[in-house]
Amino acid sequence: MPTRTVFFVSDGTGITAETFGNSILKQFSIQPRHVRMPFIDTVEKAHQVVEEINRTAESEGRKPIVFTTLVNEEVLSIVKNGCKGLVLDMFMTFVEPLEAEFGMKSNHRVGRFSDIARSQEYNNRIEAINFALAHDDGQSAKNLEEADVILVGVSRSGKTPTSLYLAMQHGVKAANYPLIPEDFERNCLPSALVPHKAKCFGLSIAPERLAEIRNSRRPGSRYASLENCRYEVAAAEALMRREGISWLSSTHRSIEEIATTILRDIRPDRLVY
Amino acid sequence: MPTRTVFFVSDGTGITAETFGNSILKQFSIQPRHVRMPFIDTVEKAHQVVEEINRTAESEGRKPIVFTTLVNEEVLSIVKNGCKGLVLDMFMTFVEPLEAEFGMKSNHRVGRFSDIARSQEYNNRIEAINFALAHDDGQSAKNLEEADVILVGVSRSGKTPTSLYLAMQHGVKAANYPLIPEDFERNCLPSALVPHKAKCFGLSIAPERLAEIRNSRRPGSRYASLENCRYEVAAAEALMRREGISWLSSTHRSIEEIATTILRDIRPDRLVY
Structure with missing residues (x-):
């Protein structure tokens, strides 16, 4: 061509x-x-x-x-x-x-971004990015009340990129918190999440895809085995179902699609466009 | 209205x-x-x-x-x-x-993203996000040879959001590495960066703005004082000048503008659109 x-x-x-x-x-x-x-x-x-x-x-x-x-x-x-x-x-x-x-002329103002670096909207985005980083992977349970949404799900289900995207694109403060085997054994939500259940949103994933992703990071590990992935995904979905947390599967969805679906669900007041 | x-x-x-x-x-x-x-x-x-x-x-x-x-x-x-x-x-x-x-019909294919979650381009973006997170704030000097660009600058000059944006929007692997008072005293680049000097790109910032940002995180600290910010910024710029590292000021620029300028400068081969 x-x-x-x-x-x-x-x-x-x-x-x-x-x-x-x-x-x-x-x-x-x-x-x-x-x-x-x-x-x-x-x-x-x-x-x-x-x-x-x-x-x-x-x-x-x-x-x-x-x-x-x-x-x-x-x-x-x-x-x-x-x-x-x-x-x-x-x-x-x-x-x-x-x-x-x-019935008015446009102002033909060049540079949508020129003065944006000092604007409130811009500061909100930066603050949301910092929030997502500080609250990545359950690192901190501090200030979870400030979160617009808390993403939950098994390790490598797509929580981190989604929370960063929500911050970067929309200025939404998204924490993320992993569901781990200990939670499934105790059979309840991590205690830090209990007071914030209403703003939890789950990500699930097909066990086969999860095993693929985990294997590329820790080849041959028990963590990455299909058997373990099947167990974790089933246990996480059972837990979310029981707790009334809605979730979606990240298997065939891009970060953008996941983020859009979450926003439609949580409808935060403050949204950057 | x-x-x-x-x-x-x-x-x-x-x-x-x-x-x-x-x-x-x-x-x-x-x-x-x-x-x-x-x-x-x-x-x-x-x-x-x-x-x-x-x-x-x-x-x-x-x-x-x-x-x-x-x-x-x-x-x-x-x-x-x-x-x-x-x-x-x-x-x-x-x-x-x-x-x-x-001279051809468009294919009217719905859903630019529908199958994207498994595509190479999409995997590159996710990998770049993981890379940026693993190489945030000089956390790791491992695999720096894989980086497309390494952002350097004083703490809070805008390196982290810029590297995440480069990853998320463009699939570019961006590490970031802080320049700290010890580097200024030794008067040379952190040793991990020396072999990769050619792909370093600097961010600087007006000391007044830096003091403002740092004060919102650590109010009243020496770290946030205008005097210390002036010293660090001047020392970082002197260091970058001597090492031949080009830089730009993040003071009045959005993340998008900074990222665009960096891309124009480094022209990576692999670019996601």
């Missing part, structure tokens, strides 16, 4: 544009080359972008695809009018109908 | 749509109410969405804004044709010109 290049041109980081552009490109059976061009915020840089796109167009003999989220009108018009690519303007395409519907 | 509701309707998690939609809404001086409607993947659910949007339109007396990333044509047409909102279709708007340019 001949090469096709996709440019992501943004005044800011371009991360949102690239993530979104990618989910659209995945609808096609092509494997384009990606070029990210962040922080394009001057006329001079815009001209450099146009040059690079046009050089690519020439050498590949086909139109590059150009996703832009440029907010500055002058910069945008240089790219739009000067380049020989297919320009998909992810900004004005939606801003125009919104201006009409709201 | 009268209420205005914004719906995010998606067959999947809707996270990308929501993040992107938000950066567009932030261009307007309005504070809309957000309603996320993930996993809308059946005709039945589509009709429920239409009902809820139309109920909202009625009770608020103004058109709700409806961002959709629906891939299924039947589901999309129910929402598009049935609802009384302003529908902004973030999927077909860009898919159509791409179909024309590529």
Whole structure:
């Protein structure tokens, strides 16, 4: 297949544009080359972008695809009018109908993130990340009352990445607490969790998948054996069922899907978008 | 200001749509109410969405804004044709010109993430998160040769959230290693870093901001004092300058901006989008 290049041109980081552009490109059976061009915020840089796109167009003999989220009108018009690519303007395409519907002009403010580092929303995210790290794997039962959600489940069921994602993406304070063989023998929740049962959310996993994950870390151990994984998963599910803790299986779900499902369930008041 | 509701309707998690939609809404001086409607993947659910949007339109007396990333044509047409909102279709708007340019139909595959949990790309992300956690704050000098980048800087300069973000968003293996007063006294890099100097990247921070952050964790300590922060930052920058390690200031930058700048600098081969 001949090469096709996709440019992501943004005044800011371009991360949102690239993530979104990618989910659209995945609808096609092509494997384009990606070029990210962040922080394009001057006329001079815009001209450099146009040059690079046009050089690519020439050498590949086909139109590059150009996703832009440029907010500055002058910069945008240089790219739009000067380049020989297919320009998909992810900004004005939606801003125009919104201006009409709201009956107001948009403020064309560059850099969604420029002043964000000091904002309350941003501080909440950082605080939530620190909280997730301090409360990873049942490390601390302190301040569990501050948690928006406490993820429970057997070791390696996906609790850690999910709690970090909830913090990073949504500013949600997620602790996580493992369910271990001692809990199954005693046949009750770890005592630190009892007062917070209402905000516990369980992760389960298919024993076969769990054994695979554990084996890659501790090959051949009893911990990783399919027999032990079967026992732990069954015991954890029985415990959660008895305690009335809802859970989902992480086996075929991405972190994003798990996080979305949890948020729908717990509906925290404070949510960062 | 009268209420205005914004719906995010998606067959999947809707996270990308929501993040992107938000950066567009932030261009307007309005504070809309957000309603996320993930996993809308059946005709039945589509009709429920239409009902809820139309109920909202009625009770608020103004058109709700409806961002959709629906891939299924039947589901999309129910929402598009049935609802009384302003529908902004973030999927077909860009898919159509791409179909024309590529000369092929898109595959309209629902659920960018559905099978992702077992994919190589997904496993790389999880592995990178585990790597970042195991190599947080200089905890381990083991396997540093596997790192794509090693973030260095004084305590609380932003290394941990940045390394987790690089892992989570891009599948980049980022270790982080603190520069501490002992290093400044010895006047050289921690010995574990010496063989990996080429992939070190520094974070610095304004001493005033550092003192603020440290004071919120250890109020009134010498560690948090402005004088000590000034000393540590100046010493760390002198050390990095002498060792030829490039750095940036995290003071006015978001995690996303820091990560984007680092990626532009280190250009790792393996990048998850």
